[in-house]
Structure formats: structure tokens, C-alpha cells
Amino acid sequence: MKDQIRDYAKKLLQDGTVDGFLALRKDGEHIHPHLFTRADELDSLSLGDLEKPGQARYPLIKVLLRLTRLQPTQKLAVMVRGCEERAFHKLVQASQINPNRVTLVGFSCSQDLADRCGCLKPWPDELVAGEKPDVPPSPKVVTATPKNLVKDMQFLKDNFQRCIKCYGCRNICPVCFCHECTLEEETFVPKTGSTLPPANPEFLFTRAVHMVGYCVYCGLCEEACPAHIPLKIVYKMVANIMDEKHGYRIQDFPGRGQSAPAPDDASNA
Structure with a gap:
């Protein structure tokens, strides 16, 4: 899955579709948000908590918002899962991000991660890598309703x-x-x-x-x-x-x- 995202992002950078690719980078044992601007940097790409369960989660869409406010003319790509894609669309609806200058590079969460989060849609519509979980994840969190x-x-x-x-x-x-x-x-x-x-x-x-x-x-x-x-x-x-x-x-x-x-x-x- 990482190879698919890396290859997709490399093409975006090499053909000038985007000026940068916002994702996660692994430096030694540390994983952090990073704006990749060269294709040869992408060897250090990380999928975050898919590689280190329970760790290395960051609000990439919030970082994207800050970058677009600082450089509104930049064309950026961003690595997203289902919840991050939903956050992106919510900011677009609120007129905070110009969707014409952002390319979504989506990947699916694993079945285990989806179950732990209780997410009903742990994959983005703009799916570049990964497979949707075969079994619908647990609705224990998202569909909770007050009975009393x-x-x-x-x-x-x-x-x-x-x-x-x-x-x-x-x-x-x-x-x-x-x-x-x-x-x-x-x-x-x-x-x-x-x-x-x-x-x-x-x-x-x-x-x-x-x-x-x-x-x-x-x-x-x-x-x-x-x-x-x-x-x-x-x-x-x-x-x-x-x-x-x-x-x-x-x-x-x-x-x-x-x-x-x-x-x-x-x-x-």
C-alpha cells in the first residue's frame, strides 16, 4: 500500500501537478507530518498508525489548512483516510480551502484499526491504495444514541x-x-x-x-x-x-x- 501511495505521489510531483505532498515521514523511530517537495524524498514516507498501532496520528487536514492560508496559490496533495477526507470536505463547505488546488491521495484503514475506532467508513472516496474492510466495522461509537x-x-x-x-x-x-x-x-x-x-x-x-x-x-x-x-x-x-x-x-x-x-x-x- 505504501508503494502505491509513493508511486502516485511521485508522479504528481514529477509532472508538476502539485508543488508539494503533505503526508507523514519517518525519521529513525520518529514519525511526523512533512511536506514532500521532491520525488526522491518519498522513500521516507510513512503510513503512521498503520505501521505503529496506537501511535503516530496527526491532524494532516489541519496542517493543510495552515499551509493553504500561508500559500493560497500553492497546489498541494495530501494523504487522507476516510475521516480526513470527511474533514477536508467539511472545510471546503465552510469556504476554508479551495478544492481546486488540492489533490486527495486516499488510503484505507485496516480492519483492525477500523474496529478499534468504531468507524463506519474507514476509507475515502478518493481511494488510491488499500482495500476496504470486508466486514463492516463495529458501529459501537458512531451510532450511539441516548436511550434515557x-x-x-x-x-x-x-x-x-x-x-x-x-x-x-x-x-x-x-x-x-x-x-x-x-x-x-x-x-x-x-x-x-x-x-x-x-x-x-x-x-x-x-x-x-x-x-x-x-x-x-x-x-x-x-x-x-x-x-x-x-x-x-x-x-x-x-x-x-x-x-x-x-x-x-x-x-x-x-x-x-x-x-x-x-x-x-x-x-x-
Whole structure:
């Protein structure tokens, strides 16, 4: 699979289709994001956590967003799996990335990785390498629905109280693109007085509501959370409560095609 991606990316660079290929590079035992600009660099290409399970995951689409903001005329390719492709489409829908200047180089997650993530579509539409898992992966995360609102609200409150407001979930999220963030207001994290943030659940709840219609369930936030909050389940439950109480239905795969806008204005988040 790596050879297929490498050969495809080499052709893109050699024929001038793109100016750079954003992917993962392996330096010794360390794997990190890298913008390949020469075909001969691609021998160090890595597939990340497919090679080191449980490690080496990075928000490549977030890196892509930063690169396109710095160099809007550059033509770039980016290595994506299913969730990353969904994040890319969500940013395109939000007019944050010009799709005409980006080429997607997609690969499928392994069956084991798909099962561990609970992803219902662990492959991108723009599939260059890999095979789709033969057996549909477990729906245990993505299709979770609240059965008892009182019980589920208590579950959410307990998890919200564990949040230490470190911004790890926001900083790693591939679809967080706002220049000004509501979560930085003094209501949530005071700039003066106590050195500790206020013990209230509104911080994470505000983010969870904002992610309705945006979350692509990549799980990076959950991996980054030092409090080990099951954020994918939290976001899905809040989305379902929004649907139940306000009639806003989130799609299983936001970011694919034309999806309904979120009930809030993302530009003010």
C-alpha cells in the first residue's frame, strides 16, 4: 500500500501537478507530518498508525489548512483516510480551502484499526491504495444514541466536570478553523485572579454543541485528552440530544457532499 501511495505521489510531483505532498515521514523511530517537495524524498514516507498501532496520528487536514492560508496559490496533495477526507470536505463547505488546488491521495484503514475506532467508513472516496474492510466495522461509537435522557445527561455532566480546559481537543481538531474562539473568553478560562479554571461543565458542553454538524469522528480529540474523556461518544450524544430537542439531525458522516449547516454560526465560535 505504501508503494502505491509513493508511486502516485511521485508522479504528481514529477509532472508538476502539485508543488508539494503533505503526508507523514519517518525519521529513525520518529514519525511526523512533512511536506514532500521532491520525488526522491518519498522513500521516507510513512503510513503512521498503520505501521505503529496506537501511535503516530496527526491532524494532516489541519496542517493543510495552515499551509493553504500561508500559500493560497500553492497546489498541494495530501494523504487522507476516510475521516480526513470527511474533514477536508467539511472545510471546503465552510469556504476554508479551495478544492481546486488540492489533490486527495486516499488510503484505507485496516480492519483492525477500523474496529478499534468504531468507524463506519474507514476509507475515502478518493481511494488510491488499500482495500476496504470486508466486514463492516463495529458501529459501537458512531451510532450511539441516548436511550434515557436523564441518565445520559448525568453521564455528560460527569464527563464535562473532568475537563481541565487544556484546549487539547480544540487544538488538534481538523475542522476547528475559527480565528477567534468563544472558549477563550474569561467566562470559561479567567485571565486574572485564580490560577485554576472555573469548575463548570459549560466549557466542554459549548464545544460539543458547536461540533454538531462538524465532527467527523476521527477520534484525535479523544486521543489528545489528558482527562481520558470519551469525546467521540460525548459529541455524538450531544448531537442526538440536539436532534431530539431541536429537530436538527446530524448525518452519520458530516463532511460528505452537501450537508445541512449546523444550528449555530461557525464563524462566531
